[in-house]
Amino acid sequence: MTLPLDGITVLDLTSGAAGAFAGMLLGDSGARVLRAVHAAAPLHRSGGFTVWDRGKEAFDWDPEAAGAEAELRRLLPGADVLLQDFAPAAPQQAMFAPAKLQALNPRLVACSITAYGMQGRWRDDPPVDDLAMARAGILSGMPGFRPAPVHVPHPLPSTGAALFACIGAAASLLARESTGRGRIVETSLLAGALLFHPKVVAEGIPPLVFQTHPSGSAPFYSLYECADGEYIQLGCVHARFIDRASEIMGIGDLVSEPRFDNVRRGDGMTEEEELRAAIAGAMKTRNAADWAADFEAADVPFAPVRQGDIVLEDPQIHHNAMLLALEDPAVGATVQMGAPIRFAETPADPKPRAAASGPRTGHAPRA
Template sequence: MTPMALEGIRVLDFSHLLQGPFATQLMADMGADVIKIERPGKGDLFRSLTFRNKWVGGDQSPNFLAWNRNKRSMALNLKSAEAREVIMKMAETADVVIQNFRPGVMAKMGLGYEDFKKVNPRIVYCSGSGYGVDGPYQTRPGQDMLVQGLTGVMAATGQADQPPTPVGAGFSDQIGAMNMIYGIMTALLWRERSGEGQEVSVNLLAGMLAHQNQEMVTAMNFGEDFERPSSGIGHPGMDAPFGTYPTRDGWITIAMSPFATLIDVLDAPELKVYDDPKTLYDKRDEIWRELARRTGEWHRDTLLEALLAADIWCGEVKTHLEAAEDPQVAHLGLIQSYQHPTAGEVKVVGPAVGMSATPPKISRPAPLVGEHTREVLREAGYDAETIERWLKDGTAGEPENK
């Protein structure tokens, strides 16, 4: 068996929706034993949310399936004193705890960092929130689109004559997940050196601002906000030709490229009057329209071939389904699948990180609620009689059809 980099690392995962589950899936892909602790019966809220009211296999949310492979599910009623006893017993041998409840919720249940630290001083406890643990926004809901609006990315996206535009994916949450992993891995390395665990705190607000640092530095140091273009220019701070352009049968992107070379390919020498750095910014919308008129006369593949031959930075604009069929995506083996107990074959995007000695892999489907409750309780040392009693009285749970 090929070794995995995080084998032997046990994660108690109390997180839900996207931020925390994506972080723990990244660890699970690398071999960590992630035990997802969910509400009996209902489980993670993402189990009941889906796009376009479509369910994989008729009953599984694609949103949940996307972020929960390679994990085991244990269903526990966290309000039960006996459930807390189980968790603290498991904490004795755990390495990481992840949670993204609102600030203070876990501590009120006796499941805060200080509670875990008393049982296991080596524990790394990671909390994710919308806006941090205190301050004027403490009671606000911390949701992806709301944070995009608060941090400038929405006001900088889209065209000037349209409403501020959210990114078409859970960008804030996914940045938050990456920051969780960054903090956890750093804390685990520190633990190897010092023998001490610690608390890691991540919030969506800080993450989104940090990942827009070039835009923030520009705006703050010049005292000027970006102005969105009214055309297909791809960034509020960029000049022409940077942006998206139409063709006869689709759209292409053109990034930072010599304007003179571009108009030579398009056979538009009359546009040389724009070839000046200040003009390329000041008249970027006008220039975009002139360029778009000319790119619109080409078939997409023919234009791309001509632009690439001239070393113009360009590419196709593809839908999600087209991206899944992309030849480079196929070459990298990025689209994979697994067998789910009720949904059947589930197509997924595989791990994005390569490891020469300890490659990640998909070894488990996203679990059913409480699918591994008995298994995990047995591993924790509880006898069959106790487990049956807890399943009957609601302290623990397992799938209804099991």
């Protein structure tokens, strides 16, 4: 049996993280991904690109060169999906005019990933995750050890945009089976940011005050340090879990006082700081492993806070085949995330990054 996208050829002309991640997901699902290599997207990129560029073939294509469009015309008739992330006002966008693409390949699914969409006053601003999160309201809703806004290090907009690009491409390929025609797909880092911090405004929805404490959104739904310097995240929402956790901590009598009923119901935090202090004091009396054993036995929702290298050694990761060992041509032996989507009977088999690039002439071959 074959992977879902076996026989699909993807032309990846992107230089940013969102396009690279989208190309990796399509490649892990069986597509053949041809990645353009040029000054803004060198052959062996660092950081997350070590993973995101895996399994892709590399070819030389300079979007600034005089023959860039002619080379594109040779490649597009053999492609099923096109990924590009040029700014809306970039001169290269002229190459991707819908009429041109349709004339070259009416079955092509052409996906554009921009910073803020093809229209509007921000459309040509740089595709920077931090800026997109600031404009989308993510930073203003993020608590920290000072009042929000707070910096968020994770590339949420690029991650969301990559997922949307893949969903749009897959949906368009499915539609092509019945219509015989490709489609234009557009997404953006702004759309990706809104995935993680959606805005809903309606008369019937009361205003929501997002998490206001750096340790967590509620006393029994927060992060606490233990005696050995390790941390545990509590996840107690319902009263029965709060009661179990407080009894194990030895503060059951305190939590059962009527003034804390609002906490047990989850509808208020009038005594929040006193309760947080009581929990923090209790958690500091024992090591994390001791708390974990008792919480596990009592079925209290919790999780130990792990460091990255320990996470990779956890049996849970190995039981689900979530790691992949690859020999990278630039950095050598690597252990990295495996294919994040598993398909029954057709396991993905990602390959390393391309060892070299070269000119590609003629059409990208179809399966």
